[in-house]
Structures are given as C-alpha cells and as structure tokens.
Amino acid sequence: MNGCRSVVDGLVEALAQPLLLAKVDQRHGRPPPTPDSVNWADADWTVLRLVAVCHLADDADAF
Structure with missing residues (x-):
C-alpha cells in the first residue's frame, strides 16, 4: 500500500508543479x-504523461 501512497504523492506534487516532470x-x-x-x-509514454499532467494542472488552474 505504501507504493500507492508514493504514486499519489508524486502525482499531487506534479500537479502542483507541472514543470517538475519535465525537469x-x-x-x-x-x-x-x-x-x-x-x-x-x-508518442513516448513520457510525453503522454506530461500532456496528461499538464491537462490536469490546467483544469485545476495551476498555471
């Protein structure tokens, strides 16, 4: 279950800082x-992930 928590924490951080994944x-x-x-x-999976997180951040007005 700790692995799921890390993934969730990582996605929350990526949503808060959309350029983090690119870095x-x-x-x-x-x-x-x-x-x-x-x-x-x-498209490579990293590109799809970046697009998805940026889309989520845009929906959340994080930009």
Whole structure:
C-alpha cells in the first residue's frame, strides 16, 4: 500500500508543479518535447504523461 501512497504523492506534487516532470525527465536524458518534434501517432509514454499532467494542472488552474 505504501507504493500507492508514493504514486499519489508524486502525482499531487506534479500537479502542483507541472514543470517538475519535465525537469525529472531532463535529468534522465529525455529532452523536453516540442509539438513539432513529437510523433503524435506513436508518442513516448513520457510525453503522454506530461500532456496528461499538464491537462490536469490546467483544469485545476495551476498555471
């Protein structure tokens, strides 16, 4: 159950700081995507995650 709590805490933090995921991805060697550089028909999971969290943050007026 502690694993679920970590995931929830991580999502809450990502929602509070939408650019956090992009910073974490950069530390792992993944450059931030640009709309022109993404193959949207076959987007990487990190891109989909980033889009989803940014969408949630936008809905919550976090920007």
